[in-house]
Amino acid sequence: MERTLWATAGLVVLLVPVLLGLSRADHSSPLSELSVGMGVFATSLLACAVVLPSRLRSLTRSFGIDGVLGMHRFAGLLIAALVLAHIVVVVAVNPADLGLLDVVHAPNRARAATGATVALGALIGLTLLRRRLRHRYEVWRWVHVGLGGSVLVLTALHIWWLNHLIRDRAMRVGFAILVLGVLGVLAYRWLWRPTFGARGKYVVREIRPETATVSTLVLEPRTNPRRPDRDTSGFAPGQFAWLRLSPSIRAQEHPFTIASSAHLNTRREFTIRHSGDFTRDLRRLRPGDPVWLDGPHGAFSVDLQHSTGLVMIAGGVGITPMISMLRTLAHRRDRRPHRLVTVARTVDDLLFRPELNELTKRLDLTIVELLRQPPKDWTGASGAIDEAVLTALLPGEFQRNQLGYYLCGPPAMVTDVVTMLNKLDIPLPQIHTEKFDFV
């Protein structure tokens, strides 16, 4: 239902302004209408691209974080293509308009358009090259937000100074609604949630080492005596939250999966690999230290889709959503058959081994451990996950198509396994992924 409502809202935002614009046109110059139509459609898409990553929980719950960010990226590329086509058509209609690109002599409306186009180009270029340029994520993120804000403001100024689009009353009202909607979402994302989001306050209770590089952070809500119910909101097993060490809007925020059972009252556990600066700082936390959570988010959960059993494939610390789902299913005495493939480098990197062994006694759970660097005496599976491993694990064709497939880990592994499942004719809606990577 939520998904359908969001899809409908998206279609309304994308189509209504274009249709309104076309219905108001005098149809004397089809090329001019095409250029205006493309410009208006790009503006509506821009509004969607801004709203998509704004942490609206019902949106991330409907489409999953990979889905939301996939749409955000697609919208960005489509906007760039539309803007370029818009410029080409404007110049084709009147070649003298090429002079509008001269920012020194061009009128304000054209300067704003050129500025928005340059900012959009820089934003897309820096995103595509982030890894190659080795930009720190936080630096890239603030540059991305700054450039996105510039595109938004300059586009609004371009439309304002163009004037002819907002001269018509219906179009003026349409754009005003669009602008107010976007401003409302931005205010919620950047002001209301960080300032008044009471449910985010937690306190560290314990830090439990799991391996040499991984530990579990156990958090409890810092109850607000005036609004205790707000601290105890539930989550679906497999969902994640953004975690920060200060309430400041400038503080770093990092996404981590809630690894505990959804039935563990208000306590939240996060199992974290200490690989970079922020995750290393987390290791230095002490019991009693405050932290802030924004969540739960995401649709990577057994509770949000129906299936006759789960096939979970986890690479490294990508096992965190799986352990949350398995712990929750054990609490519920789930009777369906489940299968788990855990991929790790060495035996020491296999997480939750004793607990998973325990869970096989409480659940109908088959576990395959796959090591990329096995010791000499290792009798289990080794190497990369391949079709042979999957085929041996899965039941016959009819049954395997009813199962829910949950893949989480390094992006390359997730992409490879999706390709293998496609070859095995597993229906796409049965496959759910979480890549632990945003860019």
Ligand SMILES: Cc1cc2nc3c(=O)[nH]c(=O)nc-3n(C[C@H](O)[C@H](O)[C@H](O)COP(=O)(O)OP(=O)(O)OC[C@H]3O[C@@H](n4cnc5c(N)ncnc54)[C@H](O)[C@@H]3O)c2cc1C
């Ligand atoms: C939905 C989701 C769930 C996750 N769950 C877990 C989990 O349960 N356990 C776990 O150990 N890891 C999890 N991760 C990965 C975790 O967020 C990153 O490892 C962590 O943010 C790295 O931060 P760092 O500064 O320590 O490392 P860095 O070395 O600075 O960053 C390593 C990489 O992590 C990503 N990253 C860095 N900062 C951020 C940020 N603020 N927001 C998003 N991505 C960032 C970037 O791609 C970067 O290249 C999850 C990621 C996502 C997207």
